[in-house]
Amino acid sequence: MVTLEELKDNCRQILKEGKVKYIIGYKRKNGQYMTVPAFLDRIEEVDHLVWDPSCIYNLVRYLRDEKMRKEKEKEPDTRPVGVIVKGCDSRAVNILIQENYITRDDVYIIGVSCEKSGIVDEKKLTKKFAGKDIRKLDFAGNGKIQVTCGTKNSVVPAEEILADRCIECTIPTPIVFDVLFGEKTDREVPDPFKTIKELESFDTTRKWEFWKEEMDKCIRCYACRSVCPMCYCDECVADSISLAVKPDTTAEEKAHKIRWVEKSPVISENFNYHLIRAMHLAGRCVDCGECDRVCPVDIPLRYLNRKMEKESLDHFGYTAGMEPEKPTLVSCFREDDPEEFIL
Amino acid sequence: MKMEEKFEPKIVAFLCKWCSSAGSDLAGVSRLKYPPNVVPITVMCSGSVSPNYIFSAFKKGADGVLVSGCHPGDCHYMKGNYYARRRITLVKELLDFIGIEPQRFHMSWVSAAEGAKFTEIISDFVKELEPLGPQNKLRSNL
Known part of the structure; x- marks a missing residue:
């Protein structure tokens, strides 16, 4: 299991050391259970960092924006950008490196393993929990996801609310990373x-x-x-x-x-x-x-x-x-x- | 009495300059007969045939598309046809996947000496296309 505190500690650490320019991660949308991409460049901001089954975005997309920005700057900050990647996202980074779009030094990869579960499909989730006030999603381990509705927690098998691609995914662990959270797992599909x-x-x-x-x-x-x-x-x-x-x-x-x-x-x-x-x-x-x-x-x-x-x-x-x-x-x-x- | 018009398929053939185009030329100078339904487009190498060409040909009303190059190992540019083979495999699978009849798209190896093979490929292609009728699926409906 990925421990959020460890992840946060690592992010604070690398920001403190000045290893990375900023970190691209996930934070909670104002009071909602879904997340939005977050760009953390100050240590205090790391408190908002989130890792749960609602982190649907592929943050690798933002490496392109970063590259374009860098090209325009006269004296660019050449430090790498930290990015939180899932298994699939890490392969996207790999392809950008393979195609010489970025180099491995341009990016500090913080890998998080989806393990036996994955990312939810919002449509499936709202259908299953129709009319309920979903507050929070959590990985419950062993291919289960915990959904908090109001004050009640219910644990459901991941397959019921996972995105289609996550159900078919065979590579839940990042392939390339500087630091990895969670276990390296294989998935039998x-x-x-x-x-x-x-x-x-x-x-x-x-x-x-x-x-x-x-x-x-x-x-x-x-x-x-x-x-x-x-x-x-x-x-x-x-x-x-x-x-x-x-x-x-x-x-x-x-x-x-x-x-x-x-x-x-x-x-x-x-x-x-x-x-x-x-x-x-x-x-x-x-x-x-x-x-x-x-x-x-x-x-x-x-x-x-x-x-x-x-x-x-x-x-x-x-x-x-x-x-x-x-x-x-x-x-x-x-x-x-x-x-x-x-x- | 009105004669019933027979459907004449239109084939766009991308022929590589060094083998297939010379092969079709040989068919011509040897006075071999083949259906006039084919519009040959000479390209420098089968490896230079972008999938855009193929989709574009279908969009502009081709009933069938043929991509033809040198036999493996004979490419004028050493390995262009190997690249083409990979790419065309994917195009063929993709067209099949979206419901374009697989008979509408072919790839062939025709060397400069195979005029007879070229006529055979074109005649077979026309025979295959005739029962399918015109290709209206990808034809531009702008």
Whole structure:
């Protein structure tokens, strides 16, 4: 079990020693049980630090902002940034290192193990405890979560309220860390790709009907892109905003700036955007489930990325973010890669 | 009497400059017959075919897309086709996953000497596409 006091003590310690610029962690939302990201740069602020099953965010996203900020500063503070990561988040850090976006010295990784449990799905939680005044969530150990409603505590099996991705997660312990809290555990998941296999078993028409309905909903708010720790490109291929045609834009410039995806939220363009995104995340997605969570119209975006994850494991034996010193999935090959489908 | 119009599928073929494009050329100069449904686009290497090209082709109304490169080990750029193979595997799985008929997207190895193989691939592809009818799923509906 992760002891919050130990975690806080460590954070106070590193802030005191000046090892880190600031720490990205979680704190409680004003009087609510859910948490929000917190940026702690003073020792007193560490008191607000929280670690419980409501810490849904992938804080690795903020390393991008940090990098952009650093690039603008004339004399940047080169100390690392402390970041609290779960198992999945730590793999995201690994990928950023693997792709040379950040270096290992840019970040001080405080790992917390989810052990047998994980992060709750707010929808499942509010459904199960409908009408009750949820005050607090806690890890109860042994794959259980304690929910405090009013003054009453009830302990429920984690599976009932866990986020889908956490139920399918096999790597609950951070892979890379400077300091780790909680135990290194393995998780036995009977079939981590159960939902994907179910979707695959549909026939072509049903698959299309399913996805068409989902994509029709997309309003192209790009929340999935904004929240993704892997979407760090300065200029997104899906953005035509930066391809504005001015009077002095030459024909050559126009030819080099192709509009791959139009802005209008119609089915074909939505498909194009999401397919491109799925391809760009192939072998990089760590299934932190953030895109799924932030989607305002509830498109199961996770399934597309999860499918790519499944294929990279099945065909190439590759799991994202496990070995930062090795090349990424699509920047390497083996001579005996499968090619049965090639004519 | 009105003649019933037969569906003629449109195939977009991304052929690598060094092997497949030369292979299709050979089919031409050897006067081998193959269906005229294919729009060849010569690219420098099959490894340079971005998934964007493929999605874009479908969006602009292609009924089928073919990506063709040199045989493994024969790539002009040493290993471009190996990279292509990995990427195209993923594209193929993804298109299948969202409900695009797997017959609509193919990859092939065609060397500069395989004019006959090229004609065969195209004829088979057209035969496969004919019963499927036009591809309207990813076609732009702007």
